[in-house]
Amino acid sequence: MSTSPGTPDVVDLCAQLIRFDTTNRGGGSSEGEREAAEFVAARLEDAGVRPTVLEPAPRRTNVLARIPGSQPELPALLVQAHLDVVPADPAEWSVHPFSGEVRDGYVWGRGAVDMKDMAAMTIAVVAEWAATGRRPRRDIVLAFVADEEDQGEFGAHWLVTNHPQHFAGCQAAISESGGFSYHVDGTRLYPIGAAERGTSHLKLTATGRAGHGSRRNPANAVTRLVQALARISSYEHPIRLTPVVEAFLVGTGKALGVEVDLSDVDGTIARLGPAATLVENTVRNSTTPTMLQAGYKVNVIPGTATAQLDVRTLPGTVDELTATIDELLGPDVRREYLEHQPPVQAPIDSPWFTAMADAITDEDPEAVVVPYCLGGGTDAKAFSTLGIDCYGFAPLSLPVGFDYRAMAHGVDERVPVDGLRFGVRVLDRFLSR
Structure with missing residues (x-):
């Protein structure tokens, strides 16, 4: 998908979002998401989408919208992204963490991968639809939320408790922590989040x-x-293989030519090499x-x-x-x-997972798509209480050697420019299905 003249570029959108300091220090102490939320709402209005702005407390701002599909009888899909970020100390960074500087092929700043990149990609897709007169087949519900980096009491958890009607008809949701390329000895894995450990x-x-x-x-x-x-501290918790983790081991082992012995999970993980980091904390x-x-x-x-x-x-x-x-x-x-917050999991033998995998392989025919379980947590824990199957799918193409998993909450957080544009194309394919 090429950007139509006059539509906002995803790189500029990501940089602009980073420049809003939406630091969330926890315990209710936050710079607030209001200015970033107002920016998002304005970009949606530019694309002909009417936003709803909701604040459970001053400056803790959420933006919701629904884009009607051409076949409204189809199940709706939720796309959710949080606007808050964790603190960053400028003294530790090579650039100011809220500069949104674009250099060396990357957009730099706090939130570049967690997760203002996904917010920018979503807005870019919606703007392109408006510019070309396209619309999705199904209703697409958008949620740009506050407070994910703390308890969600001003964001996703508050929304599902007080405004569940906005998510009516949503069967599945996508958000952070999945769909990125992960290089292992010449193989490009694309893990899609289909479960999360409880917190x-x-x-x-x-x-x-x-x-x-x-x-x-x-x-x-x-x-x-x-x-x-x-x-x-000394207790050795037993191996507990969930369907998602078992599918990851089998699929990744096959792709890498590694023996998979489910009776010796630790030995199997040791043979996965760099891919072990995707699974070792979730068995x-x-x-x-x-x-x-x-x-x-x-x-x-x-x-x-x-x-x-x-x-x-x-x-x-x-x-x-x-x-x-x-x-x-x-x-x-x-x-x-x-x-x-209990653990969550979504089915991997579903048309949603298949559609995500197809959207990736359409852009990268050599991609190996596997499900995986997140060791931490996201706002999926809130939205899953509404019966929504939640997936980690914020697609990015990453260069070899780029330590993506060290970026979130880390120093010099950044996202590749080419990766963002790849993500827009994949997201457009998936949301249009």
């Missing part, structure tokens, strides 16, 4: 008997907590201690001690993992959820 943040509280630090105390809360954390659950707090004075044994765990759960394993954690904690440590 739970647990607070552990150990109780004991307070006392003087110089005296024997078998009911020391700190000791009880540390012993529980030691048991949790097991994980329970990672990240925060500790106890006491107020070195010679006083506190009556309580607390810790926090980052827990990631594979689809179908939530109850099993909860029981394991309870067993490892012991009798004097209790747990409570600070956040609990």
Whole structure:
């Protein structure tokens, strides 16, 4: 797809979006998404699409729109992208993180791959449709949302709770973290996200008997907590192969000419070489201690001690993992959820997945498309509660040696110019099907 005269170029759109500082520091502290959202809304209006702007709190702005299809009886598709970004320290960067500078074949800046690139590609496709008088076959629902980088309480989770009518008829959704090229020994893999591990943040509280630090105390809360954390940290979670991960192993092994032995998953992963990073964190659950707090004075044994765990759960394993954690904690440590977002997965034997794969191979006939499971989380966890099958599909063609997975939240985040234009072509093919 070539850009029609007068329509915005995806590179310019991406650079302009990056120049809006939409830093989300978490806990409700944010620069806000309003100016970026107003820019998006204006570009949609330029393309003849009427946007709806919604703010659950001042400056926490979301933009929604629906493009009617020529065959409205078909299931609708949701395209969702978040406008907020994580913080960036200018002192650490080669360019200012909100400069949107275009140089050396890349657009540089915070959000370049997470995920203002996808927002720009979506707007570019919609603008091209308007310029050429085209429309999609099915309704396309657009959501440019706030607060993905924190809890989503001002973005996707708020929208599905308070404005679910905007997503009526949507059967599937696409968003970040999939559809990018991944080079392995001359093979171009394109992993499409079809599942995500669940995200739970647990607070552990150990109780004991307070006392003087110089005296024997078998009911020391700190000791009880540390012993529980030691048991949790040393526990080897068992392999749990989900359908998506199994399909990844089989498809990737075949493409790379690697023996796949599903009775020895760790050995199989070791043979995948660089492709192992796409799967090694999604064959097991994980329970990672990240925060500790106890006491107020070195010679006083506190009556309580607390810790926090980052827990990631594979689809179908939530109850099993909860029981394991309870067993490892012991009798004097209790747990409570600070956040609990269950895992999600979407079918891979579906026309949606096939259409995404076809859109990629139409542009890159040597592409090997495989499903994969995201180790982290996205707004798919919110939209899936509406019964929508959510996929990670923000297509990009990346050069050999480009460490795409290090870009998100990293220093000198950038996206290839050619990759953006490839993404627009693939996205146009998919959304037009």
